Every structure is written in structure tokens, then in C-alpha cells.
Amino acid sequence: MKNKFGRLIYYEEYVHINGINQYLFHTGTKYDNPVMLFLHGGPGFAESTLSHVFQEKWEEIFTVVHWDQRGAGKTLTRNPDKCPAIDLMLEDLFVIVQYLKKKYNKEKIIVLGHSWGTVLGSMFIKKHPEEVAYYIGVGQVISMFENERLGYEKVRELALQANDMKSLRKLESLGDYPGNNHGINFKKKSEKLRKIQGKYNLAVNWNFSTIIGLIKSPIFKLSDIYALIKMDKVNEEIIEFWSKFDIRLESIEYKVPIYYILGKNDWQTPYVIAEEYFKEINAPHKKLYLIPNAGHFTMLDQSNLFFSSLLEINNEEKN
Known part of the structure; x- marks a missing residue:
């Protein structure tokens, strides 16, 4: 695995969590930077192999950790017969947060969720607010049917x-x-x-450059293709839960700062629904960023504007 940018923190590992070995990918430039845990979409679509395309600048201000969830990516290829369930995934997430807090000597971890990851992330911060510095929702899911x-x-x-x-x-x-x-x-x-x-550029469009980006990833293996092919079969129980999800059935009270970064061309998780919900929530602090000319893969479509939002959030939280 080539460390193209010469990062101080740059490695893969498998950590034994709730009975299976699960994959983490760490990247960063300083050990004293805040730690951000990236919760990928899907269910079952690990974004660790695409991270090199969009997160180079992030690593200047955060230590970014990608977790291939149970039933996704490199965790799936190691454990092809382990089918996830929502309660188990929330337990996995809790253990990973404890692991990262200890590893990096942090009191709390930043949670960034993308798409399906916003379902997992939103549930986790409600259940364990004491573990989370703040939450960032990208392609925030409010109601799947809506x-x-x-x-x-x-x-x-x-x-x-x-x-x-x-x-x-x-x-x-x-x-x-x-x-x-x-x-x-x-x-x-x-x-x-x-x-x-x-x-009509309203949802993720798997164009040639995105596929090339996946294949050129320093952590890409042919087995990652196997994981993509198998993800629906393994995640049937999670997909059942995801398809019925509606965050509006839960309390609008949050105990951690909430940030949404939404693409103005995102009609896969329509930004207008998240925007309306965001107005209603109560949190210690909240702010919404609407990125022009960006769709569901907001951080890929407008990487500079996305990073500007992260930089502003980081500065606000430091102050």
C-alpha cells in the first residue's frame, strides 16, 4: 500500500469486534488532530476505497478513520457469512468508538455519516451522545419513503x-x-x-472516472468487487430496516452539535426534506451547509466547497 502523500498516519488494520475481524483504514497528518469516524453508505457500500479521491485536504485537520461495516467491503470479504442486524451494528460502532478514543487518547470522536451512514450515525448519537464531539450528516436520510x-x-x-x-x-x-x-x-x-x-444528475451516476478512481485506490483489491456483488444478499435484514426508516418518528432533541452538508442537486436523499427537518431539531449548536452543483456524493462533486465547510465546522468547534 503506497503512502502517496507521505502521511504520518496511514495504515490498514483488522480489529476483533463482537466476534469478527473488522476493517479500519486510518489516515492523517498529526496525532493531536481530532479523530473523525466516517460511516459509509449502502447499506453495504464501503467508501474506504474511494477516500483517496476526496479526502486529501481533510487529513490536514482530522485523523480520518474509515470503517468497512459488518456486511460491507473488506469486513464482508473476511466474514462472508456474517449478516448484520441494526442492534449489532450499533454495538460494533460503540466498540469502535471506544477503541479509537483509547488509541488516539481522545475524550470524544467526531462522527460523519454519508447516506445509509446517516441512519446509523443519527441513531448512535441519540443513544451515546457522551461519546461524540459532534455529528456531520452528508446526504442525510430523513424518511426513505419520502x-x-x-x-x-x-x-x-x-x-x-x-x-x-x-x-x-x-x-x-x-x-x-x-x-x-x-x-x-x-x-x-x-x-x-x-x-x-x-x-438528469439527480443521483449517483457511476461514470468512468468514478470507476477508475475506485480501481486506482491504494487499498483496492479484486475481492472488493466480490463484496459489491454480495452486499445486497448479506444485508437483507438491514435493507428491510433501512427501507422503513423515518427519523421523524424519533425525538427532535439532540445532545451534540449537529451539522448537515447537503448537495443542492441531491434528489437521491432530497436535500429539501433534510432542510425542513433540520429547522425543527433542537441541538446545543446546529448549522446547515447547502453545496451548489453537488449531488449525493457531495464530497466528490464539489470537493473544495465541501472541505471549506469542514474547515469552518472545525474552527467553530475549536472556538
Whole structure:
């Protein structure tokens, strides 16, 4: 594994957590920087292999730790028969936070969640606020069904404006969307919508440069492809939970500072839903950043503007 930028902190490890070895990837420039734990999306889509594309500047102000969750990435390839459940994943997360606090001699850890990671992160900070310095939600999930309903309406509106009959027929074939499906059927249906949304840059579009970025990662292995192929099968129970998730059913009271960084072109987890919810929450401190010309992979689409937001958050929290 080549340390391209000559980082002081730059290594992979497997840590034994709740019965299995789980993968962590550490990067940073100073041991006294605050520690940020990155919770990836999916469920089951480890973003550690893409981190080199977007987080070089982050490492100047944070020690960034990527965790391939149970049922994802390199943790999945080590444990192909270990299917995750939400309570177990929250227990895993608690143990990892304790491990990082001890390893880096920190009282608290920053939690950054992306997409599905915002579900896990939001639940964790409610359950264990004493462990968390502050929380950053990127592509924040509020309600999965509301996300899909609004995302469908937006792409249909654009297809009508463009007189795009081919896309309109595909949307029509989805029937009553999102309907009453849950779990894997919900996810399969949503993936059909993603392809249409991708055409209008409303959702993640797996273009050539993103795939090349994945393959060129210093930590990429062919087995990571296996993990991507297997992730839905292994995560069926988590996908069932994720498809029904609605954060609005929980209390709006938070005991840690809350920051949202949202892409203004994100209609996969529509920013307008997160924006409305954010107005309602109570927290010791809160701030929302809306990044123009950025979609669901906000940190990839506008990496400089995203870093500017992180820098401002870091300075606010230091003061």
C-alpha cells in the first residue's frame, strides 16, 4: 500500500469486534488532530476505497478513520457469512468508538455519516451522545419513503419538460412508486429509479472516472468487487430496516452539535426534506451547509466547497 502523500498516519488494520475481524483504514497528518469516524453508505457500500479521491485536504485537520461495516467491503470479504442486524451494528460502532478514543487518547470522536451512514450515525448519537464531539450528516436520510416519492416526482418533472418519452415510459413501468414494498424489493425498485435520476444528475451516476478512481485506490483489491456483488444478499435484514426508516418518528432533541452538508442537486436523499427537518431539531449548536452543483456524493462533486465547510465546522468547534 503506497503512502502517496507521505502521511504520518496511514495504515490498514483488522480489529476483533463482537466476534469478527473488522476493517479500519486510518489516515492523517498529526496525532493531536481530532479523530473523525466516517460511516459509509449502502447499506453495504464501503467508501474506504474511494477516500483517496476526496479526502486529501481533510487529513490536514482530522485523523480520518474509515470503517468497512459488518456486511460491507473488506469486513464482508473476511466474514462472508456474517449478516448484520441494526442492534449489532450499533454495538460494533460503540466498540469502535471506544477503541479509537483509547488509541488516539481522545475524550470524544467526531462522527460523519454519508447516506445509509446517516441512519446509523443519527441513531448512535441519540443513544451515546457522551461519546461524540459532534455529528456531520452528508446526504442525510430523513424518511426513505419520502425520499423516493420526492425523487420520483422531481425526475418525472424534468423528463416531462424535456419531452423524454423513453424515461417517462420507464417511470410509468415502476407503477405506484414507491408503493408498499419493503426490504430488497424496495431497493431493487429504487435502483431502477436511480438509473433514470442519474441521466438528469439527480443521483449517483457511476461514470468512468468514478470507476477508475475506485480501481486506482491504494487499498483496492479484486475481492472488493466480490463484496459489491454480495452486499445486497448479506444485508437483507438491514435493507428491510433501512427501507422503513423515518427519523421523524424519533425525538427532535439532540445532545451534540449537529451539522448537515447537503448537495443542492441531491434528489437521491432530497436535500429539501433534510432542510425542513433540520429547522425543527433542537441541538446545543446546529448549522446547515447547502453545496451548489453537488449531488449525493457531495464530497466528490464539489470537493473544495465541501472541505471549506469542514474547515469552518472545525474552527467553530475549536472556538
